[in-house]
Amino acid sequence: MKKIRIGYIEYLNCLPIYYALEEGSVNLEAKLVKGPPTKLNRMFLEGQLDITPISSIEYARNPDKVVILPDISISADGNVESIFLFSKIPVTELEGHTVALTTSSATSVVLLKILFDHYYHVKVNYVDRKPDLPTMLKNTAAALLIGDDAILAREKYKELAGQPLIVTDLGEVWKKFTGMKMVYALWVIRQGFVDDNPGETAEIAGIFRKAKEIGLNSLDLLAGKAAEHYNLPKELFDHYYETIRYDFGEEEQTALLTYYDYAYKSGLIPERVKLRIWGENIG
Ligand SMILES: C=C(O[C@@H]1C=C(C(=O)O)C=C[C@H]1O)C(=O)O
Known part of the structure; x- marks a missing residue:
């Protein structure tokens, strides 16, 4: 099989998820492609990436091409700090x-x-x-x-x-x-990839779960790396990593649908969409 092509937002908010992949503490043969969100959104929707964090609004614009990975997002409950x-x-x-x-x-x-x-x-x-x-x-x-x-x-x-x-x-x-949380990004897999590789999709969902767990147990270390990289106080990044959340449970899903509702009312998405989540209502 060809190496899986995975998008990687070049911001600190993605580090906790990719740390384990980069360190090799979880095993996934993949090519990581870095870029700002809009570049990864475009590459994914053009079929140049198999998996990526995608701006959550882009899911609502392309629901048929996309399956959402379970239990993972970039979100926050109030202040997001970035x-x-x-x-x-x-x-x-x-x-x-x-x-x-x-x-x-x-x-x-x-x-x-x-x-x-x-x-x-x-x-x-x-x-x-x-x-x-x-x-x-x-x-x-x-x-x-x-x-x-x-x-x-x-x-x-x-x-x-x-x-x-x-x-x-x-x-x-x-x-x-x-009064709600806000979901900024989702991890998505191409529908075509899921159709062709159902077994592998299950494995990948498990690997991202594990990677998230390792990352969330390493936030102190990651805040230190961020502080060094940007030459700014570590407390800033300790606080940032306390603020950014990575879950995608019921509350996040309700919040996301509320956001889509307003986006629809403002004419910014063509219709209201259902969330197709691998392992929850797909796969
Ligand atoms: C919280 C953030 O989440 C994100 C915001 C995005 C957007 O606005 O499209 C996309 C991906 C995430 O990086 C952030 O980047 O500050």
Whole structure:
């Protein structure tokens, strides 16, 4: 069999899942392909990856091609600490202004639009920009960043051009709005791969479960690696790894369907979808 092609988001939030794979403490013959979420979303949907974390909104746009791996996601209960709107003025005063959206994200872009439509009731214009805060804020009032870009920007830019920046955590606002958790990414397998390799799919689901367990038992070590890599205090990453959650149980599933509901109401997905989860209602 050809090596399985697995996507790997190049952010710290993926490290706990891939640590065991990279260290070889779980055994999976695979080619790991790194990139920002939108690149992996595209590669997976074009058939260039067999398994990947995918922006959770992309599942709702392509439910027929995709099977969700059980018990794994990137989510948070409130604050997420890596999805921030940086604004020059309070969010409630952004009516008529332009907001720059990172081209790395799909889920958080939709989350922001949902919050403007249904929570803040503020109408803004959007432009897509590469994730670089000073450039993004050159001609705009606010900018959305995710992942390590967001973590680093919050540390680096307390102000910009002499102007203090207001930092809004979208996970916190979503929790205030709905009382729910928020699911940002899911791990998915190509439907074609599952059809051709049912036995292997079961094995892979087990390997990801094991990898997650090992990663979650190694968070102290991983926070240390992150601190060294970015030359920032370890406490920042201890806190981050306490914040990001990797489960995909009933509460996460209900929260995800609620998010899809709002995305549908805002015209950002074509229809409401069912979750097809391997081992739960598929396979
Ligand atoms: C919490 C995060 O989760 C993610 C957010 C994504 C998105 O907005 O499309 C996609 C994958 C995850 O990396 C983050 O990147 O900060």
